Amino acid sequence: MKKLLSIITALTVAASATSSLVSCKVITNEFKIEVPEFEQSLKYEFKDGQYKPKESYKNTEADVKKALDGITGNFASSLVADMINSLFFNANLSVTQNSKNIWQYLFRTDKEGVYADGQYRTAGLNSKQQDKINDYYSNVSKIASLLGLMQYSEWSNSQSTNVEEIKVAEAKKPITLSEETIKLVNESKMFESSNNQGITNVKIKSTPKLYEGKIGLAKKTTEGIEKSEEANNEPIKIDSYVSSYISKETNYSEKTAKETDPNDPTKGYGEYIAGTNLAVDFFSQLLISELQGSPEVPIQVKKVKEQSDISKENVKKQGLILNSENVAEKSKQPEFEYTEDEKGNKTPYAYGYSLVSLEPINLELTYNDNLDLKTGKPKPGNQNYIIDLTIEGLSAAFKPILGFTSYKNEKDEVVKDKSGIPYVGWRFMGYQFNSKNIIGYNEDGTQYTEKPNKKMAATNKKFNDFNISKFEFKKA
Structure with a gap:
């Protein structure tokens, strides 16, 4: 058995996280993508009338980056950017109701009024309408954003043992974070507008x-x-x-x-x-x-x-x-x-x-709670956190x-x-991240033309099968 190769791909991606929609200008930052494990030779040679792997060849960083990106040069980079944008989606930080609707449109599921991002859809509700909040979360089966996972966990942890167990129809419940994890995430201020661009590194721990x-x-x-x-x-x-x-x-x-x-x-x-x-x-x-x-x-x-x-x-x-x-x-x-x-x-x-x-993807993100958004460099007193998570639905x-x-x-x-x-x-x-549709097409195969507004590209519920199935958060 070939020894696993340790490879760091020289791939840099500019992330425009949806959670950064807090001003007229969208803030972006760059982060590195690492692929620690790949064991099969990517170099092929013509031998015995056909192409065969060149067993003696050891992959280089450039080989893995090039192969992951594919012939178009954007498969891996665009996928990682999609995942980051989904994970850090924060409806509360949208500039306008229109921009909020644009992003929520991508998380809309087949169930009326239920979204895969998992965040509260309770605008205008008050504390006396807790039953409506309970009803909403009883229908959530997949959660695509970290803030949504936090909110679901807080709701789930608040349920009394005397309350009848909420059943999620035809699906398993989302994972629930512990009180300790919720407290640590809140302390990191990860969802505040000034701290939402702290991702500095993305490690793909799954083997391509x-x-x-x-x-x-x-x-x-x-x-x-x-x-x-x-x-x-x-x-x-x-x-x-x-x-x-x-x-x-x-x-x-x-x-x-x-x-x-x-x-x-x-x-x-x-x-x-x-x-x-x-x-x-x-x-x-x-x-x-x-x-x-x-x-x-x-x-x-x-x-x-x-x-x-x-x-x-x-x-x-x-x-x-x-x-x-x-x-x-x-x-x-x-x-x-x-x-x-x-x-x-x-x-x-x-x-x-x-x-x-595809098999679930395991990612390790490095998040810094105090970066200079202009230079990308950590400020004094900064703290790095490691986010270990698994994403399903791809x-x-x-x-x-x-x-x-x-x-x-x-x-x-x-x-x-x-x-x-x-x-x-x-x-x-x-x-x-949608197992029912090819992006841009309806289930009957016809081109998808519905648009929430003239600024939205023709696409359909892009993240409604995106699901966080593992989440660990700790100080680096």
Whole structure:
């Protein structure tokens, strides 16, 4: 077993915490992101007709940062910023009711009047209306903000043992902080407007996992494809994902393979860092946590003369979740179509997403209670605190890619009997804290257009599955 590598990524993120909405100008601060553990080699080399991990290679800080950020360069950094913004959301510090509504919109759950941030929605209520506060908290099952967790804990701790136990329908209760922890957090003044930008370091204690994307090939021979599609007019079933993106069976060039020099990565297929080069491997991606399942669902592929009306409708519904329970209950698998012109050019019509839950993320935050907001440096008499917490509810979204094999000989000519075979692969597209929707789409797959106001981007309940399931707070 390989020894765990100790890696500090050179990744700096500017956090614009929602709790800092206390003036016309949003205050931001920078913090470092650390990833202490990663054990699998991210350097791949072309060997035996396909890319394989270079076992002798030890990852560098730059490798892990690059792989976590993905091909777009913002997967990990944007995710961490999202988590920080959610954790430190404070509705009480919003400048206006409008700005408060914007942020609360992201925490709105499917239950009317209940929000995932867990903070009191009791504006205008007085002490004689405690029953309404109790009713609100009896429906809270997930809490996404630290202040919300504090308020829920204070309410929960205040309940008399004689009071009938509050039941949370169809969900477990949120965790409850001890009186000692609540007191220490309050002493840190973490939720005061002048102290809400104290995060200086974020350590990802969970071990990232490399999703080594494979592809599902259709039938191996052109004859089999023609017989299946034209003679019987039946779609090809793809229910096994075992092939590498570049191999002798998929996308391969004898000329390029011959030019490959293991001692010179610039020649031929060369080497690459997994998850960072679409031209080399379209499907592998380093994820911040391990998948609870697989995005690779069975698909049917059909060659048609013209795209069908059903296909056109599904393509319009790009946000359809192909591995949802509703789809699984149907006997028919999702069906992708493709057409081919007289020159042999193929046009694929794939749609939807596969949404897979990730293992909980364990983070260690370093918070300083007295930073100079202009310089970011601690002031005299400052105190550092360590926040150890676990976050649940993160999902990874994968988009299906319908492609076709390509094989070229040493003369760089296409070998027809080894090319043009349909395949399906799953490309990682990003993270979300909502297990029912792809961000930006409704549950039926149509684009989400509802906006609380003209300043709000088109999105839907972004944090309603975000849940703090562990929280420890102590002086450093």
